[in-house]
Amino acid sequence: MLELRPNCECCDEDLKPDQPGAWICSFECTFCTACANQRLHGSCPNCGGELLPRPLRSGAALARPHKSGYASPQAVQKAESQAKKIPAALYAGRDFSARFGSGLFKFKVAGNGLTIGHIGAEVAFDPDQGVFSDGQ
Incomplete structure (x- = not known):
């Protein structure tokens, strides 16, 4: 699930998940519109990727857990490895x-x-x- 980071990584502006104005790269680096367009010129300073408008997640989608049963990416735990330890x-x-x-x-x-x-x-x-x- 896409992690909706709450602040611009450049200027620390608050970015609400249910409002437009956030831009992300493919690694989910997050920036406000002003920084994305004026300071960064549409390119992520961390990975060099293109910055695109972040999708909105509003109302019921924010309150409802993901269909996996987890409320947020932070709550998702990786499955334990199937590899067996050999003495x-x-x-x-x-x-x-x-x-x-x-x-x-x-x-x-x-x-x-x-x-x-x-x-x-x-x-x-x-x-x-x-x-x-x-x-x-």
Whole structure:
């Protein structure tokens, strides 16, 4: 669902969802008419995209939840990943390789982490810390 941002990102003017005067790009950057036309000349300063009039959402559409059952995009939660976690111990010390694009990557499960190597460079991921290191 389109996020109707309440203010111009340039001058902070209030922009009501049920009134014209708001302009957006494809990333939903939001600007008032004055900024969109006079300052930005119809082009988003963030992404370079074209600014177009934002659709209106009025009356009952503002009060009624989206047909998904959620009232607003902020309330929408992403579905949990269907991927299953595999215990690292099952694959400890084993090497795997895969080709992504033009590169060949090597994967090695070690302890509770994963090491990824690519053309001589090696990077390790520590899931407990949530960080990458240079594999040293």
